[in-house]
Amino acid sequence: MEFTDLYINGGWHKGTDRFDVINPATEEVLASVASAGIADADAALDAAQTAMADWAARTPRERSEVLRKAWELMTARLDHFARLITLENGKARADAMGEAGYAAEFFRWFAEEAVRADGMITHAPASGARIMVQHKPAGLAVLVTPWNYPAAMGTRKIAPALAAGCGVIIKPASETPLTMLALMPLLEEAGVPAGLVNVLPSRQTGALVDHMLHDPRVRVVSFTGSTGVGRKLLKSAADQVLKPAMELGGNAPVVVLDDADMDTAIEGTMLAKMRNLGEACTAANRIYVHEDIAPEFTRRLADRMSALKVGDGTDASVDVGPLVNADTRDKVAAFVADAVAKGAKVECGGTTPGGVGYYYPPTVLSNVPADADCVHDEIFGPVAAIQTFRDLDDAIARANDTEYGLVAYVFSGDFKRALQVCERLDYGMVGLNRGLVSDPAAPFGGTKQSGLGREGGHEGMLEFMETQYISASW
Template sequence: MILSNNTLLLTNGWINGAEIASDANFEVVNPATRKVVANVSDLTGADVASAISAADVAFQEWKTVPSQERAASVNQWASLIEDNAADLGSIVCRENGKPIGEATGEILQCAALLRWYAQEALRLHGSTLPVHDNQQRNMTIKQPIGVVACITPWNFPAAAVIVKAGAAIAAGCTTIIKPSDETPLIALAFARLSAEAGIPKGVFNVIPCKDPREVGDALCQSSRVRMLSFTGSTAVGKQLYTACGNTMKRIALELGGNAPFVVFADADLEKAVAAAVGARFYNSGQICVGANRFFIHKDIYAEFAERLTERVSRLKVGNGEDADTTTGPMINSAAITRLRQLVSDAVSRGAEILVGGAQTGGDSLLFPPTVLANMTPQMDASKTEIFGPVACLYDFETETEALELANDTNAGLSAYVFTGDLARLLRFSEGLEAGVVGANSANIFSNDLPFGGSKESGLGKEHGINCLEEFVETKSICIGL
């Protein structure tokens, strides 16, 4: 991989401000070309112990640094990310496969998030409470929780690191990052830049590894790790939730979704179709808030299906490094196999393929954007997070029916509704069992907007004006006079 700043391509772990090599390595492969991008050190539980010690020692100093100084370091980190956005975007594009425009956009969003966290660090304060006893005064203060373990996914390998570690560091915590083995390179590049930004050694540590179990167990079992933040599947999230119980860690979980996308007959159809393309096919559909189930009122079902199919047919599948690519590859062959099985099951039960539906051929990880009509709730694709470029269309007749169908899932991360009736828009949004609702919009991400799921889609919130609250303890101080 050729970069303008070759120091950003780290292939060793990062502990206490230095690279840590290993006798064993694992390959990072470009999903678009199936070629090896890098061989990365495969760290172990012993390395986790070193990282925990480094983070614990660093925390004793970092927690005392005034918020203005922490904010300045985080802002400098953001500036360095912006300065190196082209190289960092190239790293994400090659290890993840997503289109270069999306990859670079993700990097710039990371810088914006860091600036947001730096601002909020200045506003992280306690309170003095009304007097209830003339002989006593009461107050609260906010203190960083300690060492935070961050386990991050491959689908947004840059943003997930910054959402967790950036907020934790701004709040005064120290961090240990366990990135996905599919996409460890961007986390390591961020480590290099954090050091250049003046963030002290031990505050940001990265543990790349092929088998997550040993590293994950070590993080969960250590009493010196006071919090774990995880983004990934619901199944793994439940395992981590249980594993953290023995040490009573605080835990933040952003887990899987099965988002409904409901379109009523009075909706602006063109707006709804445009939003549907973004909500389903962005990042090749490999996104937790992706619209899985499209519930379309029967009176507009045929027209919606026709318009959506026409738009989807114009999407360009290919290598993310090509400027005209809109839909990159799936992350690995298991993802391709799963998509083929979901489509095959739906077709065998009566679904109709309107566009796409078949892998491009050979051992390629490219899967064409697909629209399936005549779907039913009994099909496998209705019950699971698809995580790929497949849109499933269902029809409905009444508002009550639509709400029941939309909420018929254990997931509750995101949901979407489109209607021209303001009263219905508010009523339906309030009735949807999801942590984030797009109401006549698919644009549900903003730095100032809390993000997180309900039901089995997670615990806690990221972003928003309270973004640092997950990483601090509120201490009550009662002063006798």
Template sequence: MSYHSQLFIDGRWRDGADNATFDVVDPADGSTISSFAAATEADCLEAVGAAEHALPEWSATSPRARSEILYRAFEILREEKDYLTEIMVRENGKAWADAAAEATYATEFFRWFAEEAVRVPGDFRLSPNGDKRIVVTRQPIGVALLITPWNFPAAMATRKLAPALAAGCTTILKPARETPLTAAYVVDALSRAGAPDGVVNLVTPVPTGPLVATMLAHPAVRKLSFTGSTEVGRELLHACADTVVSSSMELGGNAPVIVLPGADIDDAVAGALVAKMRNGGSACTAANRLYVHSSLHDAFVSRLADALSSVRIGPGLDHGNTLGALVSVAERDKVAQLVSTAVEEGARIVRGGRSLDDGAFIEATVVDGVRHGDTINRREIFGPVAAVVRYDDVDEAVRMANDTEFGLVAYVFGPEDDAQRVALRIDAGMIAVNRGVLSDPAAPFGGTKQSGLGREGGFEGILEFLEEKYLALNL
């Protein structure tokens, strides 16, 4: 395969100012896929300048024209799905099926926001005392810096680029250093679809933190959209405070699963399996803490372990493998250490638990006997490890589910009425009831507490890149 491995600034692919590069590695075998251009401070500021220069014309472009470019990008990604899938498999390590599902999901954001671009709402009404007309319109917020993680390198890019461009903002995309090739492909698709020079820019700054701070300090940058860890999100919020940059944050999660008494055991196991194993567990929405009622606990653990025994682990380019590598050996070792710590704290491994010698692989794992508050219960696992806690009282299960600084997503399995009542008591931005997947481009994605600020996707996603302007009219 051939890859774009350069910066994209003002409509041109080019090397960084000092010609430095970094390696992009296939985590399945440790081989180097490509050397990607590293951006200097001068490169980053040039990207901001290009976006600033392109903003007036792009923001004045008709919503229909912006919509048509996004729709052409959707068609390109749809036609080239296998190519996008293979790029993700190679640089991220995920299984082919997971990468293919992400390619479809990512592509749909371009279609959804192509439709939303022409439907931005406003308001026109008489003031209560009758002295004027109140007109509220929405305008692009300005230059947007978009920072994306390695675990969903295509979907997180399109979920930010699509609403920003639909709104009329110009953009600088900063992907994770582990997965820049996917981001470069998405940017190339937008360029081929007709995005004007300067509207979409791509930089990979080295060192990352100081150069991101430099871009945020530029007066032209008025929006930051970040997906990543809560720790880094806090630092970026501090940086945004200096110039009062509008911030959208999609941060960490620690998703609970509550299996209620009376739940259909087969449905609960199947749903929990999908919630846990999607993307090999490397998802902020992944099931992290499985609270199972005592009446179902033993059967649930046994069936979950049996289901995981059929998981086939290996490189994603082999389409028969259903669990790929984690993004790096360091990430694999971090997950393995959580399992070891759980055992030291009194839990037992029911199934799996081993790291493979070759590549960044770890077996699909079930750990039982975990207590609420154990280390593995408080950390975001980000791997294929299911940690099960037994409980007796539903009120206690709800308390434990809410006993975290995170509030991104939760899963509830049980009789429909009971499950819905419990779902309303959980402090999270998204709840899946009797299902293991909830992400949808047409639905608002985001969390409460320290899981983030704002929403992506849905009708709400484009509003993150627009500002209200009120006009008082004498009519």
């Protein structure tokens, strides 16, 4: 692997310690990567602060052109980034190519948004003063990204931060740092100034991030990951009253009404469940199917899932690669064992294969009881847990019965009825007759304990800006 050191102030630094990155398909060491310490964090903060002074002073169009160039360069190298994603994350080639294209698109979207930080001037009705409102860069941003989307979770934060005029320090997941490190030469080529973006892989994640969140120059923390870790970061962020953008856990329900088009429901559920092997906060976790159509739905879903080819994702014919590590695989297996012990039926899959690699087969469970562990926690794997319902009000109540509120999916042939169901679901996003909601042009985020703020859309850039109001008379 070509880029395995810390990236600080536009240069590569060995650091004082290193850790191994493992290929989940072979369990072999891919690379030895530098592990950042506190001194490295301070150097990155110094660099970002210096670089931001010039970057924030540039015109929006200048920032826009750099981001546009980054999109062009990354789009031309999707194969390269997809291969890196597969090697360190495990996802199949087609899935990795999809992520690489999605990741690049954030640069294009925020290139367009960089010139649209619109303010306003109004006339105060009572005082007669003018109300002038503008948006300014918030300050340095610490970005903490997960392993399930090594490219996209980084670009989804870097692009809006740069569009807003901010400098950043990104801490990628220890399982998958290589993709983000490989992105840095591309950003250099696009014209991103040295020091504006810094990458700090580290095995000391907690101490490193906490240190940065207590530096007075940092004004934004953007995190994607579990709700438990998000709570800890919010507590640290409170000490400095930082602006938090938190995209946290999910427990996505799929509600399949009796009037749903079966082909659409199966295709949508497959996409919502199996995109990224189910290792996504948006993945379908609880599937509620009207009892009149449940037998056909279950049979057809099991047929589709069992037909998927499992193997090393570098093979283009493979549909399903390994999970990211042994702990994730073992947790998925434990969810299945618990559900079966409580009465669920295995329609396909359900057995951990032997041999090398962190594999788990696509699995469909029917008759999943309400007290199964997988109903209340993210499965984060290729397991579809099906329950049935008769009364729609009951299905909606069950769908909402969770501390999470990231995304839900609804399938129905009656558009009016479907929209009524969507509005009753307490989720930040709903896929209506679609198994995919993620889009750089849309505000991604949840309610309840699934997070704060939004990524993507126009809102994504505003997370890295502060609103300033000027009162004047003329």
